[in-house]
Amino acid sequence: MYRYKLEEELNPLFSFDTKHNLSYFVSLKKMDFDNPYFSNLYSLDFWEVHNQKFIKDSLIEDTIIEIIFDFFKIFPNSLLHYVCDSIDNRQNGRSRLFDNWYNKSNNEEFSKLNIEFKIESDVNYNLEFIFKSEFYVFEEVKTNILLQLEEFSNYK
């Protein structure tokens, strides 16, 4: 794992550099939907500063996974979500990262919900949610997410 540093606290932002001179940011942005159920919702994102991703380096994944664990130590009642599309064909790698994170976690302590939006012959979307089971009931999370998506869609 690489050493990382906290760049910002309000919307937690972490950074780390790799042995291949790549620089990564991991952002956990607090979301506000005017919905009390999602009062601790954070949006996760990670990227290389110059969009260089061609070097295979498992330490990058290990570091991001460790940052997520550390985040939950500070904000244990968070509902963490990650959204991605299939435009760059990297969605499987991202999904694997979350699977690896879940596999490394105590499965009784954490839950993971993946919502796949399949569109024939078009871009697909994935919404991943991870949270501690002591703060959220799995079926309630699923119901509230789907209701919130419906509300967003009807709002347009």
Place this chain on the structure above:
Amino acid sequence: MKQTVTITPDSKTIATLKKMISLKKENREKVMSKITSQKK
């Protein structure tokens, strides 16, 4: 617990998902802009 739910979205939901992706990109740009200005 771990679960995958597969949904065939309607056009409004697709628009919502596109908006979420767009917000994610905007946040990246804001972060990079802030970091760049701090380093100057």
